[in-house]
Amino acid sequence: MxxxxxxxxxxxxxxxxxxxxxxxxxxxxxxxxxxxxxxxxxxxxxxxxxxxxxxxxxxxxxxxxxxxxxxxxxxxxxxxxxxxxxxxxxxxxxxxxxxxxxxxxxxxxxCNQHVTKPKYRPKSTEFCCICYDNLFDESKRFCPVTMLRSPCCRDNWFHKLCIQRYALEGGRSFRCPICNNTEKFRKSMLLWGVFTHDNPTEEEIFQEHMDHLIVMRRELFEPQDEDEPLVAPLQIDPPLEINFNHDYHDDYDSDDYDYDYYDYYHHNRFNNYHYFQTPDEKSKGFCIGLKRFCCVINNVLCHPFVVLQQQSQINVVSKSYHILPFSLVPIITKLYRQQGWLVFWKGFFESLCLKGVSLLFRNLHFFDEMPFIYVGFKGVIAVIMFVLKVNGLKMTVGTLMLPNDNIIGCGSKFWPLFFIYLSLEFAKWTFSALAKKITRALFRNKSTERRIIAEDQECTMQTDLITRIITETVFYPCETVLHRMLLQNTNTIIDNLDTGTTVMPIFTYFKGTKDCFKTTVGMEGYKGFYKGFGGLILQFAVHAAIVKIAKWLS
Missing domain, CATH: 3.30.40.10 (Zinc/RING finger domain, C3HC4 (zinc finger))
Structure with a gap:
């Protein structure tokens, strides 16, 4: 229904x-x-x-x-x-x-756009005082709707779902689990989206039932009028003597009273609610370690394939497109024999700095309440990102066989591409968020245990990898055009990936992005936009293989 x-x-x-x-x-x-x-x-x-x-x-x-x-x-x-x-x-x-x-x-x-922003925010290491799990999820972003601060004992925080479950279990006895405050805590939680009811708890129902039995026993076995003769009662077993003043906490210290008292109210119908089924310490530590390991793979171990990908991507006159990874294997061998292992780690420092600054740009929330400072700070970080992008690209594709005379910095000819670069990054971020949402929905539909899979760390990593593959594939032609525009008329000397043993200069000059698009289609066809795509395939293949091996070994 x-x-x-x-x-x-x-x-x-x-x-x-x-x-x-x-x-x-x-x-x-x-x-x-x-x-x-x-x-x-x-x-x-x-x-x-x-x-x-x-x-x-x-x-x-x-x-x-x-x-x-x-x-x-x-x-x-x-x-x-x-x-x-x-x-x-x-x-x-x-x-x-x-x-x-x-x-x-x-x-x-x-709606989510008009939720009142609280004055206080939790620390990044804050934990929920009910489930004792980390207050933040993987995004590390504060959400005033799902993270609630205690109004009575101040420095205590809760997940909204944790406090909601606690409110339903407590009923009319709902109060602060830390300081037992009732009026202020209950009123604030109702305003913050935690609903409760006035139903009696299981202990109160049991007490009322037993009181009713006592009244019935007295009516049956005690006469109403002392002058009225007693009717011989039936021969039945004596009633049980129940001590209703029994203290359920005789065996506990006073310090443990509050915790045990609130743990007592538990409805069996909530046992299978998967959101609160936290994994044990071993599995939790494994998930965290695997997530960090994936981060190392993305930022360190995959850089050699980025070098091959970008060198092939910007070469307009190359005959080998390297769309599949098989043609790159002999080139990798020749480059290693002639220039050593450093040929695959060119521009690594600049690339690492760019990823760190990009992460700061996406997750910057220090000045949300001061919009002018917030926008200005974001603008400064965007400029730093663009400078790192230009210099990182020149360092990555430049050959080691000749001295690099490129000057670190951005000349005036690069700045018209600044807004194109920012627009491309914003489009990739928006598309990635949408693809991630759709991919997670597909994963959830394939499982009966919806909440376990949606919150599971391993499933999240698989979703992130699939989303990244889709996003990089869709925006690969746009990056090809941008990289060629950034390196035009710079006289950059790169390794020739047709042979793997020679070098060649980049002499290109485009009037704009539209001219670059037309020139690429005219000289190389539409396949030219996917030059070096084999390096991207190798990058994701190695990533997936290493993660599988790590999970198998653990």
Whole structure:
């Protein structure tokens, strides 16, 4: 069955609330609470917990005309409360795209662009005080929706899913797991998107049940009137003597009381919720080590193939295109015999610096609250990236057989290509993010244990590798044009990859990128844009092989 409001059949009691089914209708509890224009006009035992069927049907007809800003599907039942936004989205799409919902009247919702930024941010080494796992995921980016700070004992942080599970288990006893504060903690969590309920806990239900049994026993075995003769009771076993004042924590020290008390409330229905099934220390350490090993491969071990790829890429007059890696094998042997192993590590330092600065450019968030300083700092880093790109390219493709007289720096002739370089990097980053999202979705659809695979480190590394292969393949022609434009009219001398034993100068002059494109098509055909692609194939093949061997040996 599908929810009457958001038209989704997905069920997750922790994130979406209870899935209420009444006759032939169903709805998420949180959709009922948060859907704009829908009010509770009945008592709790009427229709959907007081939300009348007629009201729900009326809003469903209205939501049918509303499209979600995230998935472009109908039945968008939530609206951003920012008066300048008014974006519409599904309740589930909002959760997946880090929107925030407030579970206090008037039940506002905010899209991911208008979530209030907190004043405080956690350290990079901060951990969740409930699951004791690292607060940050692999992206190392702070998200105010999924990372919540305790309002009462300040320097403690939680994953939102951890505190949400804890809230559902605690019920009306929901309080801060660190300092036991109730009022301030509960109010803040409701404002920050953690919903709770007033249902009694298992211990309270058990206590009420036993109290009811005591009352029944007294009514059965104790006479109402002292003058009324007693009827001989049946011969039954004496009732069990239960000590209701038993302290469940007699065997524990006072320091362990809070932890054990909150660990006591545990619902069996949450046992299979995969998000909280953390791996053991051995598997976790293996995943972290494998991830770092992949980083070393990308930045160090694959550089020789980058040298071969770029040297073949910029050579306009070469006869061998080296689109497949087989033609590069004899060339590699000849280069090693004539120039030694250093021929494959040209420009390594510049390449490493460029990757480090690029990483800083993508993950810079120190000045988010000061836009002018933020944009200025980003601009400075972009200029540094371009300078490193130009000099790294000249150092990588230049031959070792002749002295290199290239001056480190960028002349005025390079700066018209600055914005082309930035546009290409931005396009690659955007395409990579989209391809990564699609690839992860395909991986999840192939598995029944969706959450385990989505969060697994090994699966993430496979997704990153596939995304990188797709992105590099799609943008390879654009990089060919850019590299040829950067090296035109520089008199750079490179190794001749047709023979592997001689050198040749690069004498090219293009009037612009359009002229470079036409010249390449006219002289080399469309295959000319993929010159040296065999080096890229070798790079990814070696990467995948080394990772497989490392996993097999471990």
């Amino acid at each position: 599908k929810c009457e409001l958001c038209d989704s059949s997905r069920q997750d009691e922790i994130q979406f609330g209870s899935f209420l089914i009444r006759y032939d209708k169903a709805a998420h509890l949180n959709c009922l609470i948060l859907s704009y224009g829908l009010k509770q006009r009945g008592s709790d035992n009427v229709d959907f917990n007081g939300y009348l069927f007629s009201d729900v049907s009326s809003r469903r007809r209205y939501f049918y005309k509303q499209s979600c800003c995230y998935c472009n599907e109908r039945y968008a039942n939530l609206k951003c409360a920012n008066k300048h936004c008014q974006r519409l989205f599904h309740f589930i799409c909002g959760i997946e795209n880090r929107a925030r919902n407030q579970y206090v009247k008037p039940y506002f919702s905010y």
